[in-house]
Amino acid sequence: MPALLGILVVLLVLFLFTSVRVVQQYERGVVFRVGRVRERAREPGLTLLIPVVDRMRKVNVQVVTMPVPAQEGITKDNVTVRVDAVLYFRVVEPVKATVDVQNYQFAMLQVAQTSLRSIIGKSELDDLLSGREQLHRGLAEMMEAPARAWGVHIDLVEIKDVALPDSMKRSMARQAEADRERRARIITADGEFQAATKLAEAAALMDGTPAAMQLRLLQTVVEVAAEKNSTLVLPFPVELLRFFESHTKQAAPAAVPRARAAQDDAVAEVIEVQE
Structure with missing residues (x-):
């Protein structure tokens, strides 16, 4: 027992x-x-x-982080690039992931590489560099159908890096420099336009009030004198110069006979002294 x-x-x-x-x-x-x-x-x-x-x-059933090797392709605008990505997915139906596919991780890697090459050929270079959010959604949609059949859910797929040829990098640098120069010239021209508009308004205001011109002249003299310079630059109104010029021309004909009479008197005195 x-x-x-x-x-x-x-x-x-x-x-x-x-x-x-x-x-x-x-x-x-x-x-x-x-x-x-x-x-x-x-x-x-x-x-x-x-x-x-x-x-x-x-x-x-944990989230799997799978790096997608860099894929080389030609974009829609004929630029050769190398793009790599990263894929985050997890198993939501263990029975399908075990029975319907031999190795779901290897299968997801192949689908990710194929989808990445396909998205490169359908996109332009600017989209790969700046419009990645839309490309991420496109990659996820392309991989969603086979992943769902294998009981896998894609959490996130993102493009990590875009490698460009050196010649394309130089071309993009020149393009960026030219664009910055264009914006700088536009800003400078706009500033000049605004300054000219304000000066025209100020000139119209001063034209109606002559005293304002004189006050502005005195203020300019004060600002220049405050610098303690040895030379003082004094603006002179053009109208005053014209006034002096007109009076000089009127006095010039009367001054010529007087000068000739004085010259004759001087010659007569010299002759008397010699005698």
Whole structure:
């Protein structure tokens, strides 16, 4: 009797050892019973299997971070580039990921490479450099159909880097420099236009008020004198110069006879002294 009890205990221990399995929180268990898969995957915790009849395969349901190797292609505007990306996905249906595809990670990598090459050929260089959000959505949509068939959900796919030829980098640098120069000239011209507009308004205002011109002249003299310079630049109104010029021309004909009479008197005095 004790021997039989010992045998039963040993058989029970062997049964538990071969039938009890532990499924971790980040795993799901896919059970095959006599080669046929069970409809539902086993949840985390302890699970019992029938020895010899059941076999369980654990599937990791954590998010997988997969780098996509750089793919070389020609863009829509005929520029050769090399683009690499990164893919984030996870298994949401362990049964499909186990039964419908041999290696879902390798399959997702191949789909990602093919989709990346396809998106390069459909996009222009400016889209690859600045409009990446739309490209990310396009990549995810292209990969969504096969991934759903394999029980995989794509969380995120992003382009990491775009490698350009050196000649294209130099061309883009020249283009950027020319664009900055264009914007600088436009800003300068706009400033000149605004300044000319304000000066025209100020000139119209001063033209109606001559005293304002004089006050502005005195203010300019004060500002120049405050610099303690040895030379003082004094603006002179053009109208005043014209006034002096007109009076000089009127006085010039009367001054000529007087000068000739004075010259004759001087000559007469010299002759008298000589005699």
